[in-house]
Amino acid sequence: AQKVTQAQTEISVVEKEDVTLDCVYETRDTTYYLFWYKQPPSGELVFLIRRNSFDEQNEISGRYSWNFQKSTSSFNFTITASQVVDSAVYFCALRGANAGGTSYGKLTFGQGTILTVHP
Amino acid sequence: SAVISQKPSRDICQRGTSLTIQCQVDSQVTMMFWYRQQPGQSLTLIATANQGSEATYESGFVIDKFPISRPNLTFSTLTVSNMSPEDSSIYLCSALGTIANYGYTFGSGTRLTVV
Numbered sequence: 462a463q464k465v466t467q468a469q470t471e472i473s474v475v476e477k478e479d480v481t482l483d484c485v486y487e488t489r490d491t492t493y494y495l496f497w498y499k500q501p502p503s504g505e506l507v508f509l510i511r512r513n514s515f516d517e518q519n520e521i522s523g524r525y526s527w528n529f530q531k532s533t534s535s536f537n538f539t540i541t542a543s544q545v546v547d548s549a550v551y552f553c554a555l556r557g558a559n560a561g562g563t564s565y566g567k568l569t570f571g572q573g574t575i576l577t578v579h580p
Numbered sequence: 581s582a583v584i585s586q587k588p589s590r591d592i593c594q595r596g597t598s599l600t601i602q603c604q605v606d607s608q609v610t611m612m613f614w615y616r617q618q619p620g621q622s623l624t625l626i627a628t629a630n631q632g633s634e635a636t637y638e639s640g641f642v643i644d645k646f647p648i649s650r651p652n653l654t655f656s657t658l659t660v661s662n663m664s665p666e667d668s669s670i671y672l673c674s675a676l677g678t679i680a681n682y683g684y685t686f687g688s689g690t691r692l693t694v695v
Contacts, residue, residue: 496684498686504670504688504689504691505686505688505689506623506672506686506689508684508685508686511684552622552623556684566610566611566613566628566676567613567625567628568613568615568623568625568674568684569625570622570623570624571622572621572622573621573622
């Protein structure tokens with residue numbers, strides 16, 4: 462079975478602070494994908510990043526960066542110089558990719574982290 | 581990646597009635613799924629919509645309550661049957677792209693309120 466744990470339920474920061482959202486996962490699949498999504502108050506899910514299990518290279522996109530460490534089963538997300546517009550719920554998710562596996566194709570979501578950025 | 585049109589975007593329904601949510605993808609996809617997000621909660625997979633056959637339901641979800649159809653590779657419906665206030669949630673359709681593109685796309689969601 463797959464499991465995703467986001468340790469922080471809520472985080473509150475002041476604008477321009479850096480903030481890291483933690484994500485730890487469990488899976489029996491040898492091949493899998495990790496995702497981060499943003500959910501603003503409107504409710505839609507905004508895709509942020511997908512990372513393959515065989516690619517541990519960290520990634521930076523503007524103010525966003527992701528640290529994937531397979532050894533600790535973690536996929537943490539950092540927002541640098543946070544802005545009020547970053548306020549949202551952030552979900553980490555895992556998709557199994559072993560062909561024929563029971564988790565194949567299904568996304569398992571973490572509980573979500575509510576990020577509030579104050580002016 | 582694929583683009584999903586989901587409708588209705590929101591609805592307020594009377595208890596005991598049923599609502600059908602439609603999901604249209606603009607290209608053929610390998611898999612389609614339906615998720616539920618209860619207020620303040622994370623997303624939970626309801627079922628995998630199988631093209632031309634019965635959907636595969638996750639534990640805790642049954643066909644009588646959430647009948648699903650997928651008549652072709654680009655369209656699926658989810659019906660929430662005999663609704664109660666506990667069914668008030670956001671329902672999201674999602675699609676997994678072709679093998680060449682592992683992209684995962686979500687519809688904009690249906691915000692359902694049962695009164």
